[in-house]
Amino acid sequence: MPKIVLVETVSTFRHMYAVEVKDEDPIEYALDEVVAAATGGITELEEFAQKHIAEDTFSHREITEDEYLKIFDNENGYLKEWTAEQKKRFIYKPK
Numbered sequence: 001m002p003k004i005v006l007v008e009t010v011s012t013f014r015h016m017y018a019v020e021v022k023d024e025d026p027i028e029y030a031l032d033e034v035v036a037a038a039t040g041g042i043t044e045l046e047e048f049a050q051k052h053i054a055e056d057t058f059s060h061r062e063i064t065e066d067e068y069l070k071i072f073d074n075e076n077g078y079l080k081e082w083t084a085e086q087k088k089r090f091i092y093k094p095k
Helices: 029-038 065-075 084-088
Strands: 004-016 049-063
Touching (some): 004 065, 065 084
Antiparallel strands (some): 004 049
């Protein structure tokens, strides 16, 4: 019987913002504006460019089908009503 391996990754993106700063203020004020936007403090700041840099693997482990289904439900609570067969469609099977 084939094994199921859970692989966890993190994607890194580069974002670019253009922030206007008053002449009398240090340019580092722009950094505060971007951080405030990232934490929800400012909603009108928008990136004007984005580029995917990398996808890095940070863990992997063998899991059972039952573990997979429990993890699937934990991570996708809104899909708990799906059948096991629907959930298992997300298990990639290389040719």
